[in-house]
Amino acid sequence: MSLNIDQKQVYNENVNKIRDDVYKTKFDEIESMGLLGTYLMVSANLSTFISDVKSDNHYKVIQDIQFHRSLSSLDQYYFHLLDDLETKDEFNTLEKCHDEGHIFVTYHTGSYRLFIQKLNKENIPFCLVTEGDYIKDQGDVTQTLFKKLNNNKRDLEILPAENPRLIFELIKRLKQGISVVFYIDGNKGASNKSLEENKNLLKINFLNNHIYARQGIAFLSYLSKAPLVTALTKRDKDLNNSICLKPVDTLKLINDNDRNGFINIITKKLYGELESFLKESPEQWEGWFYIDKFFQYEDSQNEKLKTKVNFTSDQKITLKINQFVHLIKHSDENMFLVSKKDYKIMKITDFLYETLSYFKTPRVVSLNKILSIRDTSINWSMLEELIEMKFLKSV
Structure with a gap:
């Protein structure tokens, strides 16, 4: 018990340090810190997608975004947060995952790394699909924490999203009862084509503009017929974490639509979950740092x-x-x-x-x-x- 109390105390001290580092940094200091370009890029992204946030308020909003982003990195090291995690799972999805592989679609919102740790803690067999850059930069940390949480001797299987045979590998895993986890809002894919020319992308309305969204998850859902579930994490004003699991009724959509129609509807629905969240809590999304990779201006x-x-x-x-x-x-x-x-x-x-x-x-x-x-x-x-x-x- 004392160890848990000590862990909470250290965690709270680190949260306060992050808060001081973020909110006590003045605008004049960010250029000397090499952060001016990043700030201006995020500000431009906010103006593109959320026009009702005035540019005069961007510095405060971006401080909030950075605070939540830093918390997400911190949270993964403190397993006691899983004990306090509120899990909204009305349809008992996690329990069903022990008997059948599911496709989980999650997002870089709130304390998003807790979702993988939650699956690990519940001993649910799963693999993670992510970009090669993530595997290179964060793969070792992810594996260390995965093993430490449940005293696992095996590695977490992390599959690169750039693999051209990925969809066949994932269908195989799902048939074996292994669930698949995607962070849908982070995978840019591998292509030298412009967004408009890339046939793997679907142009969809998103907030006040549009993005080009990858369709692979919807295609996997169509081919595999595996249950599809969104998992969205968020924090309340007191920084308490929750995760909401929502099954998507894919079987009815498969029966009512051809393949392309199904893929279009599902892709829009998956991003619609994120869009609804951002209208309420834009500061809790890490994607503001890279959403421009999914967007291009088109001259009339x-x-x-x-x-x-x-x-x-x-x-x-x-x-x-x-x-x-x-x-x-x-x-x-x-x-x-x-x-x-x-x-x-x-x-x-x-x-x-x-x-x-x-x-x-x-x-x-x-x-x-x-x-x-x-x-x-x-x-x-x-x-x-x-x-x-x-x-x-x-x-």
């Missing part, structure tokens, strides 16, 4: 044609800031432009920031008149330059 056909536009001097046009331009103002000395097409970062002047911000709302401009923005005169040649740089566009 009109924009593709209008690489160079000739305007007449007596013309009036409506200009608007381009959708891929993300502006961030943290202070009068710290203003940035991030291109969400290629994530290039520019530190900009107050003048350029105010000019581009003015065009967040479409504005009618007369080419033969000087434009005044906050008592500063702007001539047409400057606006034309911003159009050529694709910071502004005519609408």
